[in-house]
Amino acid sequence: MKTLGLLAVMALLIYSCSPKSGASSSEKFAKYADSEGKTLFMDKCGRCHGYKLPETRSADKWVKVIDRMAPKARLNADQKAAVLTFVQQYAKS
Ligand code: HEC
Numbered sequence: 001m002k003t004l005g006l007l008a009v010m011a012l013l014i015y016s017c018s019p020k021s022g023a024s025s026s027e028k029f030a031k032y033a034d035s036e037g038k039t040l041f042m043d044k045c046g047r048c049h050g051y052k053l054p055e056t057r058s059a060d061k062w063v064k065v066i067d068r069m070a071p072k073a074r075l076n077a078d079q080k081a082a083v084l085t086f087v088q089q090y091a092k093s
Contacts, residue, residue: 025051036079037086044073045083054090062087 025042028051032038045051057065062084070080 028053032086032090035082035086037082037084040075040079040083041086044075045069048072054087055092057087057091058093059088059091062091 025046029038029042032054041051052065054062066080066084066087070083075083
C-alpha cells in the first residue's frame with residue numbers, strides 16, 4: 001500500500017514537470033515585458049503569417065501596419081491601441 005502511494009506521488013510529479021505545448025513561442029516572447037498588448041499580439045498576430053516581431057519595423061511604420069492589420073485580426077479600438085503600444089515600445093529605432 002505504501003509503495004502504491006509513493007508511485008502515485010511520483011507519477012504526479014513527473015506529469016506536472018513535463019513541458020507544456022507552445023513553449024517555443026512563449027520563449028520567443030520572453031524578452032518582452034508582459035502586457036495586454038503582448039498577449040493580444042501573441043494571440044492574434046501569428047495566425048495568418050508568422051509573427052512579425054516588434055523590432056522588425058520602426059514606430060512610424062507600425063502605425064500604418066496596425067491600421068491595416070487591426071481589422072484583419074478583429075481588434076476593437078482598445079485592443080488596437082494596446083497592440084500598437086506594445087510593438088512601438090520595442091520598435092526599431
Ligand atoms: C486575417 C489574416 C491576418 C491577421 C489576423 C494579421 N495579418 Fe498581418 N498580414 C496579413 C496579410 C495578408 C499581409 C500581407 C498583405 C499586406 O501587407 O497587407 C500581412 C502583412 C503584415 C505585415 C507586413 C506589412 C508591411 O508592409 O511590412 C506586418 C508587419 C503584419 N502583417 C503584422 C500583423 C500584426 C501586428 C497583426 C496583429 C494585429 C497581424 N498582422 C494580423 C494578414 C493578417
